[in-house]
Amino acid sequence: MLVRTDPFQEVDRLARQLLSDRQAGTWSRPVAMPLDAYRTGDEYIVAFDLPGVAPESIDVDVERNVLTVKAERRPLDLGKDAQLQASERPLGVFSRQLILSDMLDTERIQAGYDNGVLVLRIPVLEKAKPRKVEIAVNAGEPTAIRPGQSATAINA
Numbered sequence: 001m002l003v004r005t006d007p008f009q010e011v012d013r014l015a016r017q018l019l020s021d022r023q024a025g026t027w028s029r030p031v032a033m034p035l036d037a038y039r040t041g042d043e044y045i046v047a048f049d050l051p052g053v054a055p056e057s058i059d060v061d062v063e064r065n066v067l068t069v070k071a072e073r074r075p076l077d078l079g080k081d082a083q084l085q086a087s088e089r090p091l092g093v094f095s096r097q098l099i100l101s102d103m104l105d106t107e108r109i110q111a112g113y114d115n116g117v118l119v120l121r122i123p124v125l126e127k128a129k130p131r132k133v134e135i136a137v138n139a140g141e142p143t144a145i146r147p148g149q150s151a152t153a154i155n156a
Helices: 009-019 151-155
Strands: 002-004 035-040 043-049 059-063 066-073 091-100 110-114 117-123
16 A cells, blocks of 8 residues: 655665765755555554654655655764764655555554654545444345335345
8 A cells, every 4th residue: 555656766875875975965965765655454564763853853745645754964063173984874754655545544643753763654534444244134034125225124
């Protein structure tokens, strides 16, 4: 029920990684963030890795059936005297879009952020859940339905 929106995004990410020691995303060209998606019972759980990202820089939006997660990791503010010795952690803007099925309840999405992992819980709509269909058994003889006759009139 979850679909990636850009099939070339992973190729683009790998090319940037090979051409640069660091991945730096901008608001116009964000870097993708890794995710895991699970279905458990009547909900989907999607977990995004966002280590070192401040909770207030995370933005989760749903428009129609498109879920967008954006976050920004900024460099540490160590003061003017700090001299950079190594820089391997990706900085900048990270973004991911997922197309959600019509069978998911986008009005009741819950989000939590703990230890650098953003977890979204997306419930399945009631109408999409499996259900049993009762089978009526006529104890008497087979009955023909005549035009204009309701089912209640037949069982009466």
